Amino acid sequence: MAANANANTSSCPVVAIGAGRMGRGIALAYAIRGQSAAIVDFKPREPAQYQALRQSINDELAMTLRQLADLGMFGAEQVDACLARISVHALDEADAVLAAAQIVFEGVPETPEAKRDALGRIGAAVADDAIIASTTSTMLASDLAAMVRLPGRFMNAHWLNPAYIIPLVEVSAHPGTDPGAVQALKASLSSIGKVPVECSCSPGYIVPRLQSLIMNEAARMVEEKVATPEQIDLATRYGLGFRFAAIGVLEFIDYGGNDILYHANNYLAKNLDENRYAMPDIVRRYMQEGKNGLRSASGFHSYEGVDLEAYRRDVLARALGMLRHFGLDQSATSNVAKGD
DSSP states (O other), X not given: OOOEESOXXXXXXXXXXXXXXXXXHHHHHHHHTTOOEEEXXXXXXXXXXXXXXXXXXXXXXXXXXXXXXXXTSSOGGGHHHHHHTEEEEOXXXXXXXXXXXXXXXXXXXXXXXXXXXXXXXXXXXXOTTOEEEEOOSSSOHHHHGGGSSOGGGEEEEEEOSSTTTOOXXXXXXXXXXXXHHHHHHHHHHHHTTOEEEEEOSOTTTTHXXXXXXXHHHHHHHHHTTSSOHHHHHHHIIIIIIHHHHHSOHHHHHHHHOHHHHHHHHHHHHHHTOTTTTOOOHHHHHHHHHTOOBGGGTBSSSBOTTOOHHHHHHHHHHHHHHHHHHTTOXXXXXXXXXHTO
């Protein structure tokens, strides 16, 4: 079965503008969870060009759904139903599709000209209560809001690829965004199994700021011959990634103690690069105030009244869950059974 074309747009409350990887991924994310979504190609094309594009979209979506079914995400018998929930539309259908939209995810190329054109046309076509969210990874919502007819209904929603797999969506509103619109978008995302997190209107959101530093440092270690790319990737998957899939970064600082980070910062700044490992003021201040996490019941999080034994057990359970995910717990179990 092919993705719908020229479908009744009234049944597509979620619209992805842009027929690239992000638009397709968002449509899949909703379709997999039983909700209809429309993909709108926002580029002018000759009919033959559009038909070729639509066929390529359909082929890619069908292949992805078959792969997900093969990997056990859902039954193979559900592939056709998922695909049928996604409709694909040409530019000349955009106004009709947008008029019926409740949430619009804009995913056109990352240039001010493309954003201005797309957001202007989207704003002119949608209902006054529709939510418009740009999926940009580089532009601030405060810079884009002026391009929208109703800026109070606008914000950024930064998905991580592949959008139909990764749970996180970073929601970044500008000062004029209606809080009710933010809550409505977060509710929609939660309804399809996503984990929306709010962040301020700041460059890089949360994850890109963190991962850019990590990726640069990994590349630098290859350059400095600290380790091979293969060894660094193993260390990332089985150490860094393993750890932070089980415990949040700031939670981890609290768990071990802010003082550990303080002394590690000092050592790395002295022995590697004082600018790259410059101490954040908040780390220095917490050190001076004795806010060292669990040990002082206060750090980046508050632990007043927390059952610390139960909390530590929960952290341990999360880590064991990751160990089982990697298939690395069986040997430990057998060794215990043997008395090794």
